[in-house]
Amino acid sequence: MSGAANDFGDIDTIVVGGGVVGLSLAYGLKKAGERVLLLDEGDDAYRAARGNFGLVWVQGKGLGCPAYARWTMQSAAAWPAFADELRERTGVDVELSQIGGLTMCLHDDEMAERAAQLTRLRHDLAQAYPVEMWDGAAVRKLIPQTGPDVVGAVWCPLDGHASPLRLLRALLQGYDSLGGRLAAGSRVEAITPRAGGFHVRTTFGTFAAPKVVLAAGLGNRTLAPQVGLTAPVAPNRGQILVTERVQPFLRHPTLYVRQTGEGVLQIGDSKEDAGFDDGTTLAQLSRIAARAVRCFPLLERMNIVRTWGALRVMSPDGLPIYQASTRHPGAFVITCHSGITLAPQHAGALVDWILGGTEPQPLQHFKAERFDGMATH
Amino acid sequence: MAWQRIEDGSDAVPVRLVVEGRPVQARAGDTVAAAMLAVGVAVFRETPVSGAPRAPLCMMGVCFDCLVEVDGRPNVQACMTPVAEGMQICLQHGARRPEGA
Ligand SMILES: Cc1cc2nc3c(=O)[nH]c(=O)nc-3n(C[C@H](O)[C@H](O)[C@H](O)COP(=O)(O)OP(=O)(O)OC[C@H]3O[C@@H](n4cnc5c(N)ncnc54)[C@H](O)[C@@H]3O)c2cc1C
Ligand code: FES
Numbered sequence A: 001m002s003g004a005a006n007d008f009g010d011i012d013t014i015v016v017g018g019g020v021v022g023l024s025l026a027y028g029l030k031k032a033g034e035r036v037l038l039l040d041e042g043d044d045a046y047r048a049a050r051g052n053f054g055l056v057w058v059q060g061k062g063l064g065c066p067a068y069a070r071w072t073m074q075s076a077a078a079w080p081a082f083a084d085e086l087r088e089r090t091g092v093d094v095e096l097s098q099i100g101g102l103t104m105c106l107h108d109d110e111m112a113e114r115a116a117q118l119t120r121l122r123h124d125l126a127q128a129y130p131v132e133m134w135d136g137a138a139v140r141k142l143i144p145q146t147g148p149d150v151v152g153a154v155w156c157p158l159d160g161h162a163s164p165l166r167l168l169r170a171l172l173q174g175y176d177s178l179g180g181r182l183a184a185g186s187r188v189e190a191i192t193p194r195a196g197g198f199h200v201r202t203t204f205g206t207f208a209a210p211k212v213v214l215a216a217g218l219g220n221r222t223l224a225p226q227v228g229l230t231a232p233v234a235p236n237r238g239q240i241l242v243t244e245r246v247q248p249f250l251r252h253p254t255l256y257v258r259q260t261g262e263g264v265l266q267i268g269d270s271k272e273d274a275g276f277d278d279g280t281t282l283a284q285l286s287r288i289a290a291r292a293v294r295c296f297p298l299l300e301r302m303n304i305v306r307t308w309g310a311l312r313v314m315s316p317d318g319l320p321i322y323q324a325s326t327r328h329p330g331a332f333v334i335t336c337h338s339g340i341t342l343a344p345q346h347a348g349a350l351v352d353w354i355l356g357g358t359e360p361q362p363l364q365h366f367k368a369e370r371f372d373g374m375a376t377h
Numbered sequence B: 001m002a003w004q005r006i007e008d009g010s011d012a013v014p015v016r017l018v019v020e021g022r023p024v025q026a027r028a029g030d031t032v033a034a035a036m037l038a039v040g041v042a043v044f045r046e047t048p049v050s051g052a053p054r055a056p057l058c059m060m061g062v063c064f065d066c067l068v069e070v071d072g073r074p075n076v077q078a079c080m081t082p083v084a085e086g087m088q089i090c091l092q093h094g095a096r097r098p099e100g101a
Helices: A020-031 A066-090 A108-125 A136-142 A164-177 A217-227 A282-295 A297-301 A343-354 A361-366 B032-038
Strands: A013-016 A036-040 A101-105 A132-135 A152-156 A181-184 A188-194 A197-202 A205-209 A211-214 A234-245 A257-259 A264-267 A304-314 A321-324 A331-335 B014-019 B022-027 B067-070 B073-077 B088-090
Touching (some): A013 A205, A020 A036, A020 A331, A020 A343, A036 A205, A066 A108, A101 A108, A108 A132, A108 A152, A136 A152, A164 A343, A188 A217, A217 A304, A217 A331, A264 A282, A282 A297, A321 A361, B022 B032
Parallel strands (some): A013 A211, A036 A181, A211 A331
Antiparallel strands (some): A101 A152, A132 A152, A188 A197, A197 A205, A257 A264, A321 A331, B014 B022, B067 B088
């Protein structure tokens, strides 16, 4: 095996993966004074961070796992300060708005189902949970452009949205301004535990560091076992449409339609098992568009300027995987489905833990052991 | 400098348009963009984000810098739309309205 390009002395932590999870961690680690090297595969990689919907979303999260609802609420609460910090450090406005969001319901049984979920979650949580069921009249009062087919909505005042691409740019610029090193276009091919740390072999040579944090999205699946961890994540495709820019009319984000700071209507999304195919299909796009038009009939006249598909990084139960390797101390795997929502937690609480702080209480629920014995494909 | 037609001596059929409330003479076969440039319209729109002025750039449907409102329909590519008798053309300031015919 070839030697490393550096000695163990000059990098503290290698972060693998430059999506929103890897960048949040790398930025947080750098802020804490670590010497960090970030390795990212490149533009032809699967990159959920560049194709997602941009919601900072609380409602509906944590059904059957109140710890996840709490973790999400903590992150949503940390978002305003996080956005301010990024703006001060980089000048980039991530277009955060957290004035409350809605999930529109088009059928009474959908309302009933969501109401039942809400009751269960509120019971499990045993703490204040400000989510409400609204009837159609209440929804139309807040958003007069709502269509007649909307029978009601789930309202959560903690919900919001941000620009995912501006977030990536702010994190990267922040990381860079702190002196973080990035090797773009460096796919990690193998990681070998060594005395004192890890050798990380990439397309451009091998790097050594005492700590390695795997944040490679779908790439974690094959990387994690090399350092005594597991990450049984699988792709789940979402398709999205965006319109031309129009004057603002929709201040509140909804689960499937939001208007960005620059006036674009972003319309989502599908949940499909399509393997590693991140393309689009007319059938899904037209279904998504039709649902959006029922929510907001004025969308019918708008021009669609772009559509795309992107692959979610899904664990079998949809919850994050946060784990430190016991077999090879110094190795971590960090992956989740809601990387925008959870960015402040990743840059904050998780970084403190990686650097040796106490494990945040909810993390006991997010270990990959919960999948042991479960058949994963 | 204003745009000028190349007079080829042909007797093209005149077509009457209204641009920002002003009667304008065009010729059958013109695109809306060509007709507007020929009568000296220099700024077609302002961009939604920065408000910077824009005029047709490519004249072949690629750049979307020529967007105008045609007969109440916003964000129409002037360079891809043939003129028609009585067409009403308005300039757009900033983003289009969300509603609109
Ligand atoms: C359609 C859709 C809608 C979504 N909507 C939302 C939303 O509204 N709100 C929200 O919070 N989340 C949303 N998400 C989820 C969010 O996008 C993901 O949680 C997040 O992007 C995951 O980030 P990541 O960094 O783990 O993965 P990715 O963004 O996929 O990044 C992984 C990175 O790892 C790199 N990589 C992979 N393998 C290797 C290797 N071997 N070596 C080096 N680098 C490697 C890749 O280059 C890539 O940059 C959505 C996702 C999708 C697909
Ligand atoms: S001038 Fe380029 S699209 Fe019309």
